[in-house]
Amino acid sequence: MDKSIISFSKVSKRFGTVTAVDQASFDISQGEFFSLLGPSGCGKTTLLRIVAGFETPTEGEILIDGQPMSATPPNKRPVNMVFQNYAIFPHLDVRGNIAFGMRKSGLTKTDLNKRIDEVLELIKLPGYGSRGSNELSGGQRQRVALARALIKQPKVLLLDEPLGALDKKLREQMQIELRQLQQQLGITFLFVTHDQEEALTLSDRIAVMSEGEVIEIATPAELYESPSSRFVADFIGSMNFFEGEVVDSKARNTTVTSELLGTIVASEVEQEFSSGTPVWIAIRPEKLQPQFESPENQAGYLEGRMGPSAYLGDRSHFYVHIDHRDEPVLVALQNLERSLGGISRPNQPVWLTWSPDALVVLSRN
Amino acid sequence: MKTSSTTAPHHNSGISLARLFQTSEAVRGYTLLSPTLLALLLGLAMPLAVLFTLSFWIQDYLDFIRTFSLKNYIDFFQKPIYGKILIKSIRMSGLVTLATVLLAYPMAYFIAFRIQHNKLIWLILITVPFWTSYLLRVFAWKLMLGYNGVINSGLKTLGFISEPLEFLLYNPAAVMITLAHAWAAFAILPIYVSLEKIDRSLLEAARDLGENAFITFVRVTLPLSLPGVIAASLLVFIPTVGDYVTPSLVGGPSGIMIGNIIQSMFGKALNWPLGAAISVISMLTVALMISLFLWGTQSFRRKVA
Numbered sequence: 001m002d003k004s005i006i007s008f009s010k011v012s013k014r015f016g017t018v019t020a021v022d023q024a025s026f027d028i029s030q031g032e033f034f035s036l037l038g039p040s041g042c043g044k045t046t047l048l049r050i051v052a053g054f055e056t057p058t059e060g061e062i063l064i065d066g067q068p069m070s071a072t073p074p075n076k077r078p079v080n081m082v083f084q085n086y087a088i089f090p091h092l093d094v095r096g097n098i099a100f101g102m103r104k105s106g107l108t109k110t111d112l113n114k115r116i117d118e119v120l121e122l123i124k125l126p127g128y129g130s131r132g133s134n135e136l137s138g139g140q141r142q143r144v145a146l147a148r149a150l151i152k153q154p155k156v157l158l159l160d161e162p163l164g165a166l167d168k169k170l171r172e173q174m175q176i177e178l179r180q181l182q183q184q185l186g187i188t189f190l191f192v193t194h195d196q197e198e199a200l201t202l203s204d205r206i207a208v209m210s211e212g213e214v215i216e217i218a219t220p221a222e223l224y225e226s227p228s229s230r231f232v233a234d235f236i237g238s239m240n241f242f243e244g245e246v247v248d249s250k251a252r253n254t255t256v257t258s259e260l261l262g263t264i265v266a267s268e269v270e271q272e273f274s275s276g277t278p279v280w281i282a283i284r285p286e287k288l289q290p291q292f293e294s295p296e297n298q299a300g301y302l303e304g305r306m307g308p309s310a311y312l313g314d315r316s317h318f319y320v321h322i323d324h325r326d327e328p329v330l331v332a333l334q335n336l337e338r339s340l341g342g343i344s345r346p347n348q349p350v351w352l353t354w355s356p357d358a359l360v361v362l363s364r365n
Numbered sequence: 366m367k368t369s370s371t372t373a374p375h376h377n378s379g380i381s382l383a384r385l386f387q388t389s390e391a392v393r394g395y396t397l398l399s400p401t402l403l404a405l406l407l408g409l410a411m412p413l414a415v416l417f418t419l420s421f422w423i424q425d426y427l428d429f430i431r432t433f434s435l436k437n438y439i440d441f442f443q444k445p446i447y448g449k450i451l452i453k454s455i456r457m458s459g460l461v462t463l464a465t466v467l468l469a470y471p472m473a474y475f476i477a478f479r480i481q482h483n484k485l486i487w488l489i490l491i492t493v494p495f496w497t498s499y500l501l502r503v504f505a506w507k508l509m510l511g512y513n514g515v516i517n518s519g520l521k522t523l524g525f526i527s528e529p530l531e532f533l534l535y536n537p538a539a540v541m542i543t544l545a546h547a548w549a550a551f552a553i554l555p556i557y558v559s560l561e562k563i564d565r566s567l568l569e570a571a572r573d574l575g576e577n578a579f580i581t582f583v584r585v586t587l588p589l590s591l592p593g594v595i596a597a598s599l600l601v602f603i604p605t606v607g608d609y610v611t612p613s614l615v616g617g618p619s620g621i622m623i624g625n626i627i628q629s630m631f632g633k634a635l636n637w638p639l640g641a642a643i644s645v646i647s648m649l650t651v652a653l654m655i656s657l658f659l660w661g662t663q664s665f666r667r668k669v670a
Contacts, residue, residue, distance in 0.1 A: 053572075074569070074573055075576055079573075080573055081573045084566075087564065089571075090589070091589055101574030104575065148570075152574065
């Protein structure tokens with residue numbers, strides 16, 4: 001385990017009767033890109049503001065680099081924040097904004113200006129020092145906010161949905177730059193977002209939050225491929241769920257039975273279940289393979305009819321209607337070849353197959 | 366035939382005017398402005414022009430000598446009393462402005478940052494003094510400050526003084542207290558508006574970047590509320606320099622201001638041209654003071670940044 005830079009111990013925050021953060025306890029390692037991910041109102045921003053010092057926890061304690069923070073005001077904490085709306089000082093130019101936090105740095109004017117030029121170079125805005133704050137585009141404001149925080153050389157950089165206001169292309173570009181910047185500087189980033197794709201792209205580890213609780217902390221791949229709860233499986237990406245029951249569970253192979261799927265084996269299951277445990281059998285849309293002829297030597301398959309489809313450019317989504325199931329099953333297919341006509345007719349019979357290691361088994365309790 | 370030939374071009378010009386109105390931003394703007402422009406022209410520019418012209422004439426008993434003359438301006442600078450009173454008026458108004466803004470700022474700050482609900486009620490409460498006439502408010506201060514007024518009788522009853530204090534009323538201080546109270550709302554409202562507009566995350570950003578609450582106020586809140594402070598200062602300074610009601614009611618002989626001199630020139634002293642000249646000089650002086658003030662606030666803004 002790497003050195004812990006932020007440590008939450010049983011941190012709770014209540015606003016009146018509303019619990020915004022409920023008993024959060026986890027550590028963030030030095031140099032990590034750590035994301036707090038969750039739907040709006042899940043408490044992720046409150047947790048970030050607790051780290052920054054703008055909210056005091058109702059219970060619990062936060063250690064930053066081993067130091068308890070409960071009595072430390074925001075201006076004395078070794079962290080800096082990039083605000084959601086960037087909070088660029090309108091009465092200052094770019095240079096003034098970046099220099100704002102350096103009043104007590106002890107640098108001479110020449111040295112400070114040199115530092116600012118370096119930081120402007122780093123955020124790819126060289127020569128923008130004398131621009132007024134109202135002469136900047138959204139992406140440029142975001143960079144200035146980043147520079148203003150980074151010049152302070154914080155132990156942890158806090159980012160509150162910093163890419164939310166940018167358009168898709170710019171957002172993707174900034175994601176790459178943020179990640180490069182973080183690796184280049186080695187600063188710990190604590191990143192708040194509601195965009196699961198963004199969290200997957202950027203993070204070393206992600207804490208998924210819901211209604212104030214931290215549901216799961218894992219790497220992006222772990223969260224996506226073997227989520228530990230239905231909430232996480234559902235929130236990250238798309239997932240098809242089937243009700244089922246465990247028949248047998250041993251050595252990472254779990255046999256489950258389900259009305260629609262029959263009795264099938266899921267391999268690479270980390271958790272062991274006792275027989276009879278009610279479970280969700282879950283499978284990602286891209287891990288279902290459709291074929292238009294009845295499979296012969298296949299252990300398990302689903303039979304259905306083609307429903308509506310959605311063309312997304314790089315891939316297509318198909319909804320497959322299954323008898324005795326209200327919700328259609330979602331199938332995602334990479335569009336590997338140019339195909340202008342579409343590959344299916346509505347109501348065409350279709351068979352869906354999968355490999356045993358594609359199945360995720362989640363407890364239903 | 367005749368009617369058709371006259372209406373046709375008229376009809377055409379109607380269409381082109383309508384089109385001009387639709388396509389040209391400037392035409393539309395000036396058209397919409399025109400009632401206000403007209404009122405301003407009649408109500409502001411014309412009296413100014415009259416006043417300006419009058420100041421170059423000479424009073425001849427009940428009539429004017431309508432030839433160009435600088436006599437009134439020469440009189441103003443030859444008799445030191447006018448200049449002295451003008452400077453005194455500016456000093457008094459300056460102090461009133463300073464006191465009003467200093468008192469109004471915390472009030473505006475309190476409403477903008479501390480009051481979460483029912484801000485409107487607080488704003489309405491601020492205007493409550495305006496529900497009575499200005500004269501009544503000045504008389505109220507007379508009751509407060511007078512020889513047998515509230516303050517004197519109160520202090521006497523409490524045994525702090527045996528004889529009423531005579532320095533409370535009929536002096537410049539009384540004028541300044543009354544004016545500062547009367548104009549407080551005009552200072553609170555613009556400052557409140559400029560404080561209310563400040564994005565709260567800017568204050569958090571300043572804290573986050575290492576400044577304590579006081580320095581955050583100096584480096585962020587104050588510069589960003591400066592437009593409100595400037596508006597408040599002008600709103601108080603300009604009208605109080607020329608006020609003559611308050612000094613004549615609570616000022617006594619020592620509390621006289623330039624407005625009283627101008628009023629007497631147009632009244633008892635019966636020298637309208639000299640009154641006009643004093644008015645013009647006052648206006649120019651006030652304009653100069655305001656320019657200096659604006660220049661000063663701008664450089665302050667640059668310095669704290």
